[in-house]
Amino acid sequence: MMTSITVTGPHAGMAPVLDGVPLADARMALILVHGRGGTAEGMVPVARAARATDAALIAPRAKDNSWYPYRFLAPQEENQPWLDSALASVEHAVLMAAAAGIPATRTILVGFSQGACLSLEYAAHAAQQGRVPVAGVVALAGALIGDPALDRVADPASANVLADARVILACGDADPHIPEALVRRSAEYFAALGAQTDLRIYPGVGHDIVGDQIEALRTLVETVRAELPA
Numbered sequence: 001m002m003t004s005i006t007v008t009g010p011h012a013g014m015a016p017v018l019d020g021v022p023l024a025d026a027r028m029a030l031i032l033v034h035g036r037g038g039t040a041e042g043m044v045p046v047a048r049a050a051r052a053t054d055a056a057l058i059a060p061r062a063k064d065n066s067w068y069p070y071r072f073l074a075p076q077e078e079n080q081p082w083l084d085s086a087l088a089s090v091e092h093a094v095l096m097a098a099a100a101g102i103p104a105t106r107t108i109l110v111g112f113s114q115g116a117c118l119s120l121e122y123a124a125h126a127a128q129q130g131r132v133p134v135a136g137v138v139a140l141a142g143a144l145i146g147d148p149a150l151d152r153v154a155d156p157a158s159a160n161v162l163a164d165a166r167v168i169l170a171c172g173d174a175d176p177h178i179p180e181a182l183v184r185r186s187a188e189y190f191a192a193l194g195a196q197t198d199l200r201i202y203p204g205v206g207h208d209i210v211g212d213q214i215e216a217l218r219t220l221v222e223t224v225r226a227e228l229p230a
Contacts, residue, residue, distance in 0.1 A: 004099065005092050009085030010063045016093050019044045019057040023100035026056035027228055028107065030221075031093045031134070034059065035113030035141075036066045046110060046140075046209065050217040054225065055108075058096055060089040068145075072117040073182075075147045083121075083145065090122045094133060105164070106224060107134045110217060112209060113177070116142020120169075120186060124152075127161045127193050136166035136220045140213050141175055143182040144189060151185070154192035162195035166220060169198070170213045172205025 007014070017040035020026070030052050032043035040059035047057050067086040068079035076083060090109070097107050111119030116139035124144060126133035144152060167190040171183045180201060187199040202210060 004095055005088055007085060007088045007092050009081040009088070011067075011082070011085040011089045014061040014063055014089065016061060016096070017041055017044070017059040019059070020047065020052065021054060021056050023056045023096065023102070026054070026100070026102060028054065028224055029056040029058060029097035029102045031090065031097070031107065031109045032057060032059040033090060033109070033111035033115030033119050034062065034065070035111075035115045038112065038115070039065060043110070043112065043115070046112070046214070046217070049214045050221050052221045055221070056097065056100070056102065058093040060093045062086065062089070067114050067118050072114065072143065072145045073148055076145060079145070086118050087122055087125060090118060104132055105135050106228065108136045108138065108220060108224060109134045110138045110140070111142060112140045113142060113207065116140050117145050121145045123162070123165070123167065124189070127158055128155070130158065130161055132162055132165050134165065135224050136168070138168045138217045138220060139170070140209050141171045141178050141207055143169070143171075143178055143186040148179075148182055152189055154189055158193055160194035162190065162193040165195045166223070167195040167197050168200070168216050168220065170200040170202070170216060172202045172208065172210075174204050175207045177207050
């Protein structure tokens with residue numbers, strides 16, 4: 001199994017922020033992916049609010065605090081090479097946990113806004129490769145990346161590839177950046193891959209994190225914690 005990756009492109013050399021339990025001592029990990037204009041450090045309170053007190057926290061950092069230059073609705077090729085570099089940054093964080101002995105079954109990927117879109121895209125790319133990258137993905141105000149006119153359909157050959165993964169998509173229906181229809185379409189895509197999909201749409205909520213989203217993450221953390229070997 002590969003345990004390291006070299007990040008090339010715009011995000012090369014951007015070392016992730018490490019917090020929480022040291023990797024050498026942790027039994028589970030949270031990968032925290034910030035949004036456009038946000039910071040890696042700014043994602044740490046999300047994990048703390050979810051009571052992930054026994055987890056290593058790995059927060060990748062984007063060059064100039066942005067993972068890709070255009071909206072997530074743009075065709076993927078327009079956001080290259082930033083998008084591939086961003087996906088590699090997330091992979092690097094996941095493999096950091098793996099190298100410390102924390103497998104995918106004990107790793108949760110959490111993203112907000114642009115980071116939520118990137119987290120979902122990372123999981124989708126992994127599924128295309130026939131692998132389960134993490135135990136769960138929590139996408140706070142995000143959807144799959146790419147031109148919405150090109151409806152993405154899950155490959156029937158990958159129907160159950162994410163059967164052991166949990167995917168939470170949580171977004172407000174008044175979000176000015178993330179259309180509700182695309183969040184729902186993304187949920188359908190992951191359900192087609194066999195993921196245990198939890199779609200949460202909040203009436204009247206804009207581009208923000210609300211308490212129920214933190215509770216959903218907390219429940220997932222507790223679920224993974226309960227599955228740890230004695």
